[in-house]
Amino acid sequence: MSKPGDQRTLRGRVAVVGIGETDYYRHGASPDPEFKLALKAILAACKDAGLDPRDIDGFSSYSDDRNDASRLAAALGTHRLRTATMQWGGGGGGCCAAVANAAASIVAGLADCVVVFRALAQGQYGRFGQVSGVETISGEKAYLMPYGVLAPPQRFAMKVQRYMYEHGVSQDAQRAIALASYHHAQANPRAVMHGKPLDREKYDASRWIVEPFHLYDCCMENDGAAALVLVAEERAREFRQKPVFLLGAAIGSGHRSGAIPHNAPHYASAGFDTVAPDLYRMAGLGPCDVGTVQAYENFTGGVVMALAEHGFFEPEQANDFLTLENLIAPSGRLPLNTSGGNLAECYMHGFELVIEAVRQVRGTSTSQGRRNDVAMVIGGPMVTPASNLLLGSEAAL
């Protein structure tokens, strides 16, 4: 059965043994500086695992996280540092890649116990949705910013508009995604939007941010941190929690996806046309095996595209598939963003989605899907590089 090529996989080789996060705050509301948030999330993940934080020997993050691996290692007094990995570019598109990079370090024998994390206090370092203090600009943004295409809502709306045009996707499909996130957030006491339900009428009455995005199609801006602990499969059962195994991971984008400004040949795309097949190939699974999906919502339109590119439906079927009923736990066909995600739990730059997928496999989500053997995470639609993960229980190996 075993061929040399089979060795080049992450499938079943590493497990998540601890997860942790800080309280989640509206931007500007964190009482703690960002570095302290990072430390709190990491310590919470170690505590969850029953691990001495001094035994961490690597850190992995993405999107130029400011909380440097060496500073963390010094602050925590780790015995040694053996890997420090930063995923290039892609904003939230790195949330799964950071896990994959940590896993690769462990499988390759560079490190044994790697923390993957994201800490982000937009209230302290600037909101993603606002631009100020920029006098001159070069490169990609020079072709956009002088025309008022400044922040992510304006940068992504034209891509979604084109996709809706090419495939006949309606506003209702986007609305269903927003409603599902808010529905799940009502069961999740960690969620910033807990206690603030959203219904169809409220969505329809909400203002446009940029057509085709209503207010509720757009992610929040928050302060917080989230972390997980990854170890080799051989050690996975030594810890306090039920281990959650990595079944597959993939990173990247298709041909010239990074051609600026807005010149990618396959423009109306979330960027998973090459990445999704890689993920399924590594895991040896297909869309019908997936119990729940956490799909990064910078904007709901990106989720429509990402789910289609992962084979859950054809783009032309999006309007039929994407209904609230189909997207909610436990009974929906494909429970989506079961913690509330970037729209309604916390914009932890997608790392809250990774943590939620671990909870689904453990069976401890506040909106548990019917099937918890295989959970998917999709990171960062419409950016490059994007990334994704499949996590699963021991039974799924």
Added chain:
Amino acid sequence: MSGREMPNHLPEGLPIPVPELDGLSAPYWNGLRENRLLVQRCSHCDAWQFGPEWICNACHAFDPAWTEIEPCGRIFSWERVWHSSHATLRQHLPYVAVLVEIPHAGSVRMVGNLLGDPLQAVTIGTAVEGCFEHHPGSSPPYSLLQWRVSSPRE
């Protein structure tokens, strides 16, 4: 929206485009100041390229040549912005940004504003023509390329 001479020109105060320190896009920005639209076209393989790069992505010849093209095309996608992401735009909402495809230049695309009524219906595929918008009093001075719907003709 009457009374303003060119209602969709955005106010001064937005980030000013300047070439990179290595000068990669300088021919493009300098061209706009002279009412000329320049994009790259490789002299080895004839591939069009925009935004600019130091190499032709098709054949790997360095320093693709700059070629002047007619500033006209069709709307490939669009958006109408209702929420400002910059203080200078708060009193200038909504405005429309378009992504224009230029079929006679390898279908390269560029972003600009659609001039005219900001509430106008916008249709993908509509023919548009470019208008050079100069900001000579700015420091440093710069020019943009804006778009308006072409006069109807068969």
